Amino acid sequence: MGPDKRRLWNPVVETLSRDAMRALQLERLQRQVAYNASRSPYYRERMHWAGIAPQDVRSFEDFAQLPVMDKDEHRRVQQRSIDEYGSPLALIGCAPREAIVRINATSGTTGVPTLYTLTARDVAVVNEMHARKYWRAGIRPGHVMLQALSLSMFTGGLPLSQGIMHLGACVVPVGIEGGLRRVVEFAQLTRPDALVATPSFATQLVEQGALGAPASTLGLRWFFSAGEPGGSEPGTRRLIGEGLAARVYDHTGGGHAFHCISCEAADDGAGMHFVSEDHCLLELVDPATRAPIPLAESAVGEMVFTFLDWEGGPLMRYALGDILEYHERPCSCGLPGPRLRIVGRADDMLIVKGVNVYPKAIQQVLLEFAPRVTGAMRVLLDAPGPAVRPPLRLRVEHGSGLAGGELDELEAALRQRLRELLRITPRIEWVAPGSLPRDAHKTRLVEISR
Numbered sequence: 001m002g003p004d005k006r007r008l009w010n011p012v013v014e015t016l017s018r019d020a021m022r023a024l025q026l027e028r029l030q031r032q033v034a035y036n037a038s039r040s041p042y043y044r045e046r047m048h049w050a051g052i053a054p055q056d057v058r059s060f061e062d063f064a065q066l067p068v069m070d071k072d073e074h075r076r077v078q079q080r081s082i083d084e085y086g087s088p089l090a091l092i093g094c095a096p097r098e099a100i101v102r103i104n105a106t107s108g109t110t111g112v113p114t115l116y117t118l119t120a121r122d123v124a125v126v127n128e129m130h131a132r133k134y135w136r137a138g139i140r141p142g143h144v145m146l147q148a149l150s151l152s153m154f155t156g157g158l159p160l161s162q163g164i165m166h167l168g169a170c171v172v173p174v175g176i177e178g179g180l181r182r183v184v185e186f187a188q189l190t191r192p193d194a195l196v197a198t199p200s201f202a203t204q205l206v207e208q209g210a211l212g213a214p215a216s217t218l219g220l221r222w223f224f225s226a227g228e229p230g231g232s233e234p235g236t237r238r239l240i241g242e243g244l245a246a247r248v249y250d251h252t253g254g255g256h257a258f259h260c261i262s263c264e265a266a267d268d269g270a271g272m273h274f275v276s277e278d279h280c281l282l283e284l285v286d287p288a289t290r291a292p293i294p295l296a297e298s299a300v301g302e303m304v305f306t307f308l309d310w311e312g313g314p315l316m317r318y319a320l321g322d323i324l325e326y327h328e329r330p331c332s333c334g335l336p337g338p339r340l341r342i343v344g345r346a347d348d349m350l351i352v353k354g355v356n357v358y359p360k361a362i363q364q365v366l367l368e369f370a371p372r373v374t375g376a377m378r379v380l381l382d383a384p385g386p387a388v389r390p391p392l393r394l395r396v397e398h399g400s401g402l403a404g405g406e407l408d409e410l411e412a413a414l415r416q417r418l419r420e421l422l423r424i425t426p427r428i429e430w431v432a433p434g435s436l437p438r439d440a441h442k443t444r445l446v447e448i449s450r
């Protein structure tokens with residue numbers, strides 16, 4: 001029996017078989033590539049230099065011959081566009097000015113914002129992606145969702161409010177500008193079913209309570225985690241879930257085409273369900289060489305995405321620097337589609353004896369050994385990465401009450417597991433529980449230490 005269709009916003013698309021989805025993607029990709037080349041001088045030029053005409057793209061492999069575009073490249077073309085045409089969008093925009101109803105920026109807070117545009121049809125696509133996510137989690141018309149995120153054009157701002165309204169639920173876009181107190185006041189007045197916020201905000205709410213009462217008295221049934229990775233970390237999920245007496249979901253996706261949400265099987269290690277495959281072609285590449293990595297169970301690489309069936313400013317083979325682990329194995333929740341786990345940032349990558357290693361992935365393996373370890377750790381480098389002179393050195397906090405022989409045994413098991421999963425054999429230096437400094441959610445896992 002297939003998945004329960006009432007659990008899905010768009011059951012026709014969301015239950016397509018793998019082959020049918022790939023066929024739909026390829027058809028849309030070919031159309032999108034031809035559209036981009038015909039509308040954007042920049043994409044036309046890029047394809048010309050790569051020696052590929054739109055009609056040459058007959059497969060995903062053909063398409064992967066085109067160069068990857070990152071934010072630096074995006075900034076360069078935007079500046080060139082301003083210099084040559086007096087508009088940041090002239091070279092890369094694909095729709096006429098009167099068709100553009102929203103200008104967004106790709107996420108990130110450093111440097112000049114990199115813009116992309118949406119037509120009314122693109123906005124409708126984004127709205128549907130938000131609706132697909134919340135619908136899967138059980139949100140229906142009649143539910144009230146308190147949106148306590150920065151109300152900007154970035155992830156979690158206006159596009160998210162519009163998406164909630166599109167589903168037919170009621171959004172209370174309180175924002176976080178008025179602080180925790182303001183959010184709690186609105187929660188007590190509007191009695192929301194769901195809260196959308198960062199995991200650090202939710203942690204603060206659990207710890208400080210709701211104006212003198214436990215946070216669980218707010219009556220929240222769902223917590224949707226956004227903007228930071230904590231919502232996928234079992235410890236943080238447990239703390240928030242118990243503190244709010246709510247189900248915790250992690251999700252990603254703002255004003256663009258890439259959207260994911262977790263499910264009841266969130267702690268099985270395979271990450272979030274990818275819900276926007278029909279509008280977002282996902283590829284993985286090696287962050288160092290940008291060579292394609294085939295999409296196969298447990299493949300890890302830098303995410304490269306391409307908007308499909310998109311009119312305004314379709315991003316094509318675009319890399320934002322996120323490292324993903326890809327999973328195709330069926331999920332125990334019964335919902336379809338591949339799942340993705342975000343394992344780090346391309347900037348964090350280390351290379352040990354030719355093997356790409358991400359500090360967050362090491363920590364993930366470490367957490368399997370809790371409570372014999374606390375989960376706190378550092379990768380110690382002699383010099384800045386990515387190249388590391390082996391052996392890789394780790395400083396790891398052991399759990400309380402562990403000593404001598406038990407530590408030796410734990411070390412052997414941990415090294416064995418790291419070798420199996422990540423192909424590294426690190427040197428481990430044990431430290432007492434609580435001895436590594438913690439900074440809530442922004443702790444750097446890498447330290448330069450001679």
Ligand SMILES: [Zn+2]
Binds near residue numbers: 263265331332333335
């Ligand atoms: Zn699932």
